[in-house]
Amino acid sequence: MDRRPTLEARPPVLIDAVVRVLIPPACREHVVGDLWERYRAPGQFVLDAVRTIPFVLASQIRRTSTVAGVVIHAFLLFVSLGSGARRLWPAVAALSGTLLAFMLRDAYRCGLSISAKQVGVDVMFGAVGLIASQAIVALVIPGQLLPLRAYAACLGGFGIVFLLRLQNPNLGTVPQHALTSTPATREVLVSEIRLFERMSRRGYRIEAGVGVALAGFFIVPIVNAPNVVMRIGWVLGAAYALYVAVVVTRSQSPAMPDDLEFSAALAHYRGELERRQRQIQTLWRWYLLPIAPGMLFIIAGATIEAAKKGRPLWPALIMIALMAGMGIVIHMSSQGWARKLGVRIDTLGSIQP
């Protein structure tokens, strides 16, 4: 018996609509088409979809989430949630829900979001994940719910995540779509350059603004620090924040002139990418290393206070390990971004004007 599908054979509208919504947009077109082509009966279609969607979703998450991105998000949220929760498990449960929401949001997002509104929506999804995880905890283990003060503390964490995503939407350095194509016309090349310039300018502005704001904010702990070691640490921290703001402000370059020919625009863009690549490769030297003295003084000061009050000293070791781990993750990611930029620079170099 011929069991090939006919033109009339199609899945029920409702089931088809649900399946379409569940498949990430990036692969929806061909996956839904393949499921339609294999359609025999509603039950078979549902089973096929159930066996397919988890794989395509996992694959999409692998493509849209980076280890560095997840670790950095987890660290920022854990610090903010943990400082409010003061207990480990409530913070971990809330953190897991939030991270999962971020990953799913990235997997289901249509293209790269670079507008503040889109990034705001992304962060809102994270907040919804936090609330959903708390709803589940409330049903299963109500004793592990986050205290109210933790929600206030995590607002700061979400704020930093918003700025981080706004500054660097895919935790890379060039628009993702640009990595796969070679600009053949001047218009395409110029639109990529303008996007790169726009993202760079915004990234620099955020970095400089955050540096100045942090330096100002650090005046409070400088004044209120319980001992001189800690005070030195906060002063060094404020100096570091201002130093980064100055470095990123000075490293900005003017926009490309409008009247450049294709080859001149290409050369200009390659020069800018090479400059950015060098900056990223040396991130450890100007961005990561200078923060270490201030942090060490702050941790030493906190340890002195803990010893005076007879509290355990091991949190200091954990804090140092966490800081070192974050530094390593950021350094390794930056080397990966520099390699990606290198690929783009090579691709642009192979274009014949």
Place this chain on the structure above:
Amino acid sequence: MALPESIGQFEHVVLAAVLALGDAAYGVTIHARVEAFISPRTVSLGAVYATLDRLEDKGLLKSWLSDPTPERGGRSKRHYRLESSGQRALKDATVAAKRICDDLERIWGEDVWTAGRHWKPARQS
């Protein structure tokens, strides 16, 4: 010269299916060919998609969307083709599989390579 990208066993099967199908390689046909290769075992369509994505990210495959077709609800097919690096990786993996097979034939004293799916290892006494 840089070493070719290493691939796992299932990736090997999927690459072979894409090569065998030529211009007709897209999700449904690749899945069918993979199941034919690994018969009597079966595999979900989703596992094939995940592997195709991974191979594409490794630069071993190239994909593009075709024009929409009516029997698929007006949706396009994503076609796949092996890149030269994919051909190299497939060849290397096949040579390695052949070496393993030769060695096993020598140890077991049976013709494993041509026995196909009816082959079963001799019970060790």
